[in-house]
Amino acid sequence: MKLWIRNSDTDFERRITPLQQLNKIGINYQVSLFTKRDDLYPLPGGGNKARKLYYILSKAKKDGYNAVVTTGSNQSNHLRATAINAAVLGWKTILIVHDTKPEKIEGNLKITFLTGAELRFVEKSDVKIAMGNAMDNLRNDGLNPLYIEGGGHCLEGSLAYYEAVNELKVQLGNIKPDYIVMASGTGATQAGIEIGVSQFFPKCKVLGMSVARNQKRGKEAIIQSMIKLNNYLGNSVIVQDDIFFDDTKMGKGYEYTFPELIETIKWAAQTEGLILDPTYTGKAFYGLKRYIEEGLIPKRSNVVFWHTGGLLNLIASNEL
């Protein structure tokens, strides 16, 4: 078995994350509880953006791109994952940050700066124009820049998660999950998991926990991504409208915490050494906990909590 990772990938090298059983919480709640540790995806800071961006940029390299433009906030996991992967490839990178530059450079932003990417801080309303200008600048330098939407929201991002479900299937062996639970933002991750599940675990239900969007908008985005992915895969599977996207476990919204969330994060760390963050994974795990307590996830179910990362968001948070 090969244990090393080549530094400049031209081909997709399989990068696998561990599957871990959470015995103490599982026994306590009478479910078989597993966690797919994408927080340990092999890139500093890990997480679902690391999985997406490795996939997106590896494919872009094959397609002849050699520079990149994208956007996000100061503590964006997406910007950090883009910047590191682009540095590995030696690409010129312009990042449009829709935030004011903070006095204290910390968390994701610290790593993003460290890669040498060019950061341009703009007003939210100027993002589109700034991205267009960045594309022009790179083209004027004779480069062929790739334009990535915020959050790595694109077909390749969903494709990475479609393939990750197959990875999970191999790891689970004979065990069939009844539920997969994860944090859902732009929906690209959930869309990939939905299509993967429909193919590899047809009886399993995917439970997306919104971190920001209301149910209507969130579902629409997931379905759009699913349609694109299905077309790409040549699947005849009909995209069903019963996408599950719960917008009641995020408190007042993306940047807000609430006492039960903080309690859940402490409880997970203390009982299992499971480290969650207040922006994404803590909300998803809080939802999972509530579902088991309320019987929405019945006893003896096989449950996979897809850990999507967020460690650097926790580090940058003042709430814990």
Ligand SMILES: *Cc1c(COP(=O)(O)O)cnc(C)c1O
């Ligand atoms: C971005 C992000 C998500 C949400 O992923 P989407 O594909 O946008 O739905 C979940 N967890 C973490 C830690 C993230 O950074």
